[in-house]
Amino acid sequence: AQSVTQPDIHITVSEGASLELRCNYSYGATPYLFWYVQSPGQGLQLLLKYFSGDTLVQGIKGFEAEFKRSQSSFNLRKPSVHWSDAAEYFCGLKAAGNKLTFGGGTRVLVKP
């Protein structure tokens, strides 16, 4: 069975600083990986996805993620955080059978 772990429940970052959110997965075959963002009280918006090919994936809002098979990781990064990036971020894995499994989420707080 597949699983996704986001080790950091909360992260606080200063505006303008860089951000990295960790995502580790467990799955025996090729994973299809996603990052979504959720603003308070809202639905989830897709930031980026990895299916195959280049392991560095560019997404919307200046985010990127790097797939590292050897580390079973798919970490999300942004070079310079804006106050509007304060939200909860979810990593997801889609496996055979099309089940989408989510991590527990990381809440990002941005300090002025």
Add this chain to the structure above:
Amino acid sequence: DGGITQSPKYLFRKEGQNVTLSCEQNLNHDAMYWYRQDPGQGLRLIYYSQIVNDFQKGDIAEGYSVSREKKESFPLTVTSAQKNPTAFYLCASSSSTSGVQETQYFGPGTRLLVL
């Protein structure tokens, strides 16, 4: 504009009452999903449907029921058997479930509270 709509935004349930959450999409997607979100637990799959008049249980289907009479609609009923229904409910859709590369798109959610 194409998208997924959920209504109502907030819903209150009395003890022993069944309530129905609406989900509508105009994306012409074949597959639709219902998730439950609780703080610190991410999203858990309740039910999903690949085509009209067909649906499957997800990880936490007990106390819930669904129907899929139309392609664009996938209502979720929270029955009185669901003892802890307070949560944020998210509906999603994708063009199909036949390919693992299909991306799911989410609605704005409904928050259910028990009185």
